[in-house]
Amino acid sequence: MGPTRPLHAVFLRHPAPLRSNLVWQCSRSYHSYEHEAPPPFTPTEDAILSAALAHVPTHGFTNTALTQGARDAGYLDVSTNLFPAGAFSIVKYHLVTQRLALARHASSLQSQSDITTKIRKLALHRLHANEPIVHHWQEALALLSTARHLPTSLRELALLSDELLFLAGSTTVTSAWYTNRAALAAIYASAELFMTQDKSKGFTETEKFLKRRLEEGEKIRGGLDMVGKWVGMQAGGLVDGLRSKGVWI
Amino acid sequence: MRTAVTARLFFNQALHRPTPILEFLLPSFTVPQTRIHYASITTSSSSPNTEPSPSSLESPTSNKRRKPLSKTQRDFLDRVLRVNQAGELAATLIYTHQTSPITRAHPHLRSLMHHMYSQEAGHFSTFNQMLAKHRIRPTAMYPIWSAAASALGWGTGLMGREAAMACTEAVETEIGGHYNGQVRILLGWVKEMEDKGEEVGEEVRELVSTLKRIRDEELEHLDEAVGEGAREAKPYEFLNRVIRSGCKGAIWISERV
Numbered sequence: 001m002g003p004t005r006p007l008h009a010v011f012l013r014h015p016a017p018l019r020s021n022l023v024w025q026c027s028r029s030y031h032s033y034e035h036e037a038p039p040p041f042t043p044t045e046d047a048i049l050s051a052a053l054a055h056v057p058t059h060g061f062t063n064t065a066l067t068q069g070a071r072d073a074g075y076l077d078v079s080t081n082l083f084p085a086g087a088f089s090i091v092k093y094h095l096v097t098q099r100l101a102l103a104r105h106a107s108s109l110q111s112q113s114d115i116t117t118k119i120r121k122l123a124l125h126r127l128h129a130n131e132p133i134v135h136h137w138q139e140a141l142a143l144l145s146t147a148r149h150l151p152t153s154l155r156e157l158a159l160l161s162d163e164l165l166f167l168a169g170s171t172t173v174t175s176a177w178y179t180n181r182a183a184l185a186a187i188y189a190s191a192e193l194f195m196t197q198d199k200s201k202g203f204t205e206t207e208k209f210l211k212r213r214l215e216e217g218e219k220i221r222g223g224l225d226m227v228g229k230w231v232g233m234q235a236g237g238l239v240d241g242l243r244s245k246g247v248w249i
Numbered sequence: 250m251r252t253a254v255t256a257r258l259f260f261n262q263a264l265h266r267p268t269p270i271l272e273f274l275l276p277s278f279t280v281p282q283t284r285i286h287y288a289s290i291t292t293s294s295s296s297p298n299t300e301p302s303p304s305s306l307e308s309p310t311s312n313k314r315r316k317p318l319s320k321t322q323r324d325f326l327d328r329v330l331r332v333n334q335a336g337e338l339a340a341t342l343i344y345t346h347q348t349s350p351i352t353r354a355h356p357h358l359r360s361l362m363h364h365m366y367s368q369e370a371g372h373f374s375t376f377n378q379m380l381a382k383h384r385i386r387p388t389a390m391y392p393i394w395s396a397a398a399s400a401l402g403w404g405t406g407l408m409g410r411e412a413a414m415a416c417t418e419a420v421e422t423e424i425g426g427h428y429n430g431q432v433r434i435l436l437g438w439v440k441e442m443e444d445k446g447e448e449v450g451e452e453v454r455e456l457v458s459t460l461k462r463i464r465d466e467e468l469e470h471l472d473e474a475v476g477e478g479a480r481e482a483k484p485y486e487f488l489n490r491v492i493r494s495g496c497k498g499a500i501w502i503s504e505r506v
């Protein structure tokens with residue numbers, strides 16, 4: 001197994017224009033409320049991959065787990081040909097199904113809590129979904145950060161960030177749409193990495209880490225807002241001042 | 250001269266023959282887009298009287314089967330709603346920056362400027378809500394459009410009433426035509442669904458009526474601007490051409506990035 005490159009580091013190492021391009025990827029097309037989106041996996045894929053995931057705690061994210069899963073689901077070993085990406089398919093299956101499962105959890109959130117609290121609760125819920133396989137998550141991260149799978153990995157991370165913000169009720173549609181998603185993606189990815197080393201009971205240290213990072217993010221964002229307001233106020237004051245001196249602007 | 254030709258050649262090639270680098274930088278540039286033709290419109294505040302108004306637009310309930318919007322249709326909505334939001338952002342900023350110099354010189358225009366501004370603010374908030382609800386990303390050019398629209402409003406405001414009105418006329422001609430094109434395409438979908446005996450969903454039905462209303466308001470702005478001397482602006486032709494091609498360019502870019 002190669003050295004693990006934390007996803008957020010990969011993300012931040014990209015030059016800024018590429019980074020925003022990666023965030024773009026979380027854009028899907030128009031979301032309709034009148035029709036359910038088609039399921040992401042076929043019934044066969046679903047059966048094999050969910051069975052394979054059950055073998056991850058013992059076999060890790062490996063082809064063995066995949067083969068075992070196929071057998072459990074009643075398919076021949078050769079059916080693993082369905083998954084040319086091999087063990088990575090199990091990782092992706094976990095990411096996609098857990099992201100989609102967040103919607104069910106979101107309805108249980110208290111409506112009175114603010115967006116940041118909701119984001120934290122949702123992100124924490126998602127992190128806890130890694131619990132059963134957390135000992136093997138570094139293997140998953142290694143697979144995720146290989147050059148071949150990197151585009152899929154970053155897209156999945158961006159989709160998760162978008163999902164968290166949407167479910168938390170964020171309605172920001174200014175340029176902050178991009179910065180919010182980029183910041184949350186980086187925070188989530190670093191919390192996920194932190195969790196793989198966390199020995200505390202119930203992952204309370206990860207919980208604290210996440211809270212701290214989100215608060216820091218909030219502070220930076222608040223600070224940026226203030227700078228924007230200050231610049232606007234100065235410009236407005238200047239225009240008013242000149243106007244009062246009879247300058248026609 | 251030769252550089253310009255080479256640059257254009259490169260640009261055309263880059264656009265029409267996807268290169269891996271460009272595809273990675275700007276994926277949406279190289280994805281073949283459905284070409285939409287927007288017919289230009291003449292000044293008139295009435296909606297075209299040839300516009301069909303299918304009966305299914307008025308009947309909210311039916312137990313006909315309903316087909317999901319296709320990927321192409323959803324991509325179309327994604328693109329146009331993003332452009333609409335950017336356009337309304339620009340409109341509110343143009344009026345905001347024109348109002349002060351214009352109403353100082355022409356106090357009788359205060360109520361008109363205020364009326365047009367508040368309608369634009371209403372449009373802007375309508376599209377903001379739609380983007381959030383339907384999970385559509387805003388244009389990545391957001392800060393740039395803000396700056397450009399503010400500068401345009403401020404500049405034409407300083408040039409005087411006629412220039413400000415010429416600006417409104419030019420912008421509304423493009424925007425009105427843009428909305429008109431959308432209404433026409435959506436009505437095409439509605440007709441197709443009706444012909445196949447499918448139920449037209451509430452979402453499409455509502456969108457058509459919202460777009461029609463907003464288009465009619467834009468066309469009113471156009472008429473009011475012409476009434477307030479837009480055509481007397483000097484240099485009218487120049488302003489009209491520059492602002493209209495600016496709008497076209499902005500629409501083209503916002504559809505993609």
Ligand SMILES: [Fe+2]
Pocket residue numbers: 337340368369372373463467
């Ligand atoms: Fe408008």
Ligand SMILES: [Fe+2]
Pocket residue numbers: 340369421466467470
């Ligand atoms: Fe308008």
